[in-house]
Amino acid sequence: MYWGDDRMSDKQVSSPPDPMKEKGHHEQLLLAELFEEYGVLLHYKKNEFIFREDEESKHIYFLKSGLIKISQSAEEGHGITLFLRSAGEIFGAAEVLTGQRRQRFGRCILNSQVLLVPADHFKSLVLSRPDVLYALTVSNARRLLSTQRYVETLISRPVAWRLAHFLSQIGEWQQSEIHVKLPLSHEEMSYIIGCSRQTITETLNKWKEQGLIQYEKKQVIIYDYEDFMSKL
Amino acid sequence: MYWGDDRMSDKQVSSPPDPMKEKGHHEQLLLAELFEEYGVLLHYKKNEFIFREDEESKHIYFLKSGLIKISQSAEEGHGITLFLRSAGEIFGAAEVLTGQRRQRFGRCILNSQVLLVPADHFKSLVLSRPDVLYALTVSNARRLLSTQRYVETLISRPVAWRLAHFLSQIGEWQQSEIHVKLPLSHEEMSYIIGCSRQTITETLNKWKEQGLIQYEKKQVIIYDYEDFMSKL
DNA sequence: ACCATTTTGTCGGCTAGATGACTGTTTTAT
């Protein structure tokens, strides 16, 4: 969850220089090809919306570069972020498949290049290519498992654990250290972790005091992940 | 989530007499046909395990009758229940698709009839039938959306809301009233809602005192759902 | 370089819900 579901979920890859290559899942390649062949390329700027809640679901998207977040409005208060998608990942397919309107917002966190395929072409396209359809099914199954695993962490893990886990996902591993260049504000992170903004701030600073991490302006280093996690 | 994801998610159906018919989603029918044709029928008794965590994922299952729960062990303490599956629903497909071992337990809550298709037949079977594969993809997409919606409720709704919502899902609607024959103990429900056993007991009794529901031995009636929800 | 906006840090008070400990009540198996 949070960070793209399509990465290898447990094992960590040290530094992802070319995200298109690094994805690790064979099925991603097939999907990428499909979009490269039939998709139309659009550029979106940071903070721009790709789709909004309640809109008709007109396209399926493939993120070629950049970073986007999918979030839910949750009526009162601010929306929660359901997950991020990074380069090489499909998004916006589920509502198209089930024939519903958009149920959430898709918004760019960074400038992004997106390939789009119209919803009405998609079904016939994919029915004529069972291998691609199978790839899509596998990719969805992976996301389903990862979302369900996330449900479990929400119920059984405290905020600190979830934050630590999140950092380990977005960070780059250099031996036992994890280097994280935070692309997000504390507030933005709190929407992802599912807690208040202050709790993020306080947790990060507490860890710094305890000497578990180094933390200066959007730059975090976790010294020893195993050790770190064992101390909560 | 919780209760089978394949039901119409928002709109309620009043009383589901024949679950096989009631599912409402066209794709369920195709999948049902496939399993009826190629599946092997097994009977499981109440509390029997269908599969266990860490086992090889040898089959995909279709529940013909009964009720099963999928739960995660969560290391310490007791496992949380990720969801229930009722008659007419597929389960156990995700790990087979991604080629992983089982990540959770599948266990019968009631005596159940299950159709199973071996994992190694499944891929070729489904590649030769793109329409069935498409149906599976749609069904998975629906589950993905519903699981993501559940993530949102876990983050933004209190236990009372989640419990009320759960009851409304498993209950039968009779005009404005909802009649629920609880098939589960408070403890079992607490694993589903994601809270402690006592909180279930206390919430139910508080509602009874307030005259919002009738509640006697595994039998609940919510008098007016709209009104009820508005009072938390 | 400057002002406006956004982001962080910090604190005190507050509450939903966990936990543990017991008792009483149902259910189930023999």
Add this chain to the structure above:
DNA sequence: ATAAAACAGTCATCTAGCCGACAAAATGGT
């Protein structure tokens, strides 16, 4: 019918994390 096991009610205590408020710092646009 009865003993054992599972389930439900209740209470007292404890705490993670929320919320509001405000000051300090950083960032960005012109």
